Amino acid sequence: MKRMSEELSVTTLRCAVCHDQCVSACPALESSRQLAAYPSRKAMISRDVDQQLLQLNKDVASVMQYCIGCNACLETCLYRSHPNDITPVIRHTRRELFEHGDYSDELKLILANVEKWGNPYGDLTTTRKRLLNEIQGEKEKKGTILVIGDSSILYFSEQMAVNSLKLIKEVTDSNIGLAESTYCGWELWHYGAVNWFENNAKAICKEIEVFNPLCVVTLSPQSAVLLRETFHHELGLSISVPVFSMAEFILEKVENLKGKFSLSNSPIYLVQSASEVFGMGTKAGDALMTSLGINSVSRPYTFYPMRNAHYPEGIVLDLHPDPRNVIAQRLKEAISNTKATRVIVTTPEALTNIKSELTLPVQDLAGYLLDQINPLDVRGASQFSI
Numbered sequence: 001m002k003r004m005s006e007e008l009s010v011t012t013l014r015c016a017v018c019h020d021q022c023v024s025a026c027p028a029l030e031s032s033r034q035l036a037a038y039p040s041r042k043a044m045i046s047r048d049v050d051q052q053l054l055q056l057n058k059d060v061a062s063v064m065q066y067c068i069g070c071n072a073c074l075e076t077c078l079y080r081s082h083p084n085d086i087t088p089v090i091r092h093t094r095r096e097l098f099e100h101g102d103y104s105d106e107l108k109l110i111l112a113n114v115e116k117w118g119n120p121y122g123d124l125t126t127t128r129k130r131l132l133n134e135i136q137g138e139k140e141k142k143g144t145i146l147v148i149g150d151s152s153i154l155y156f157s158e159q160m161a162v163n164s165l166k167l168i169k170e171v172t173d174s175n176i177g178l179a180e181s182t183y184c185g186w187e188l189w190h191y192g193a194v195n196w197f198e199n200n201a202k203a204i205c206k207e208i209e210v211f212n213p214l215c216v217v218t219l220s221p222q223s224a225v226l227l228r229e230t231f232h233h234e235l236g237l238s239i240s241v242p243v244f245s246m247a248e249f250i251l252e253k254v255e256n257l258k259g260k261f262s263l264s265n266s267p268i269y270l271v272q273s274a275s276e277v278f279g280m281g282t283k284a285g286d287a288l289m290t291s292l293g294i295n296s297v298s299r300p301y302t303f304y305p306m307r308n309a310h311y312p313e314g315i316v317l318d319l320h321p322d323p324r325n326v327i328a329q330r331l332k333e334a335i336s337n338t339k340a341t342r343v344i345v346t347t348p349e350a351l352t353n354i355k356s357e358l359t360l361p362v363q364d365l366a367g368y369l370l371d372q373i374n375p376l377d378v379r380g381a382s383q384f385s386i
């Protein structure tokens with residue numbers, strides 16, 4: 001058994017003695033109404049396991065399921081200047097559980113798909129081939145950018161992937177290559193399958209090394225954070241070229257966009273994922289909007305990495321009712337309190353559960369920007385669709 005680091009141990013202690021100032025923020029608690037979902041409970045159990053006062057078993061596993069890693073608790077944490085992040089503690093205990101064999105059937109299914117198809121969703125080869133058509137055509141060669149077309153986007157909204165590639169092409173003179181790798185391992189990492197995560201990460205690093213691109217661009221913001229930060233901090237793997245999310249890359253090249261841009265006056269509501277906002281996140285979508293001077297209403301971040309509605313997302317699905325319902329209601333309410341006439345998302349999962357409830361148009365970020373660049377270019381398909 002691997003003991004917690006001193007840092008994690010301090011985190012558990014701080015949460016364990018706290019009166020759960022953050023509970024109102026936790027969607028896992030609100031949806032489950034279980035004592036086990038209290039952050040302090042998760043901290044105490046993790047601490048007891050670490051100190052070998054408690055054995056790893058199904059009961060511990062059932063407590064550790066009550067977290068979707070949304071980091072909403074950070075916003076209301078008692079320690080305002082240095083909020084206590086409980087998620088690394090939960091990941092640590094999940095890892096111990098995984099190695100002990102205590103993990104759900106849903107996670108087993110993810111592992112089976114990763115083994116067979118290299119991603120949690122299944123066969124995406126045809127989708128990837130269609131995307132390859134988007135990057136055909138040689139430009140004057142100025143090196144090549146390697147794009148990682150994340151499986152969640154390929155599976156969930158191919159059009160979002162197409163839009164992202166078109167936008168990347170719009171701002172660069174370099175050639176674009178599409179990586180064979182379509183999965184950076186978020187679920188494996190989040191649910192404690194660390195050996196799987198490491199093997200997956202090594203394969204991606206190898207592909208990047210062999211390809212030797214100018215830089216790597218991931219279509220999903222989570223993947224950029226994983227490649228750039230998590231691979232390095234948790235696995236000691238380094239990627240020698242810069243890694244950007246799509247929004248970060250466009251932000252880097254924003255000067256190439258400005259002359260082409262016709263501003264829309266309609267205020268928008270931008271939905272970003274937790275990985276863009278917390279920890280190593282860069283809020284690049286938000287910064288991009290500001291940089292382009294896009295008219296926007298206040299944009300409270302919506303911090304919730306919702307998973308694919310059609311696909312089991314691991315142990316989170318053991319919760320009844322699913323915390324996504326809570327998240328969806330909160331998001332809907334936040335949007336209705338603004339004057340937004342349009343919703344823009346940076347991850348395809350973000351609005352799975354509220355799309356049917358919203359009357360506003362919903363679009364992916366790249367599709368929206370392409371429409372601003374050339375409003376006459378009919379891009380009906382850029383409308384977000386499931």
Ligand code: SF4
Nearest residue numbers: 015018021022077078
């Ligand atoms: S995250 Fe902060 S508020 Fe919540 S239990 Fe831990 S220390 Fe308390």
Ligand code: SF4
Nearest residue numbers: 026067068070071073
């Ligand atoms: S990360 Fe989200 S789900 Fe986990 S304890 Fe914090 S608020 Fe709850």
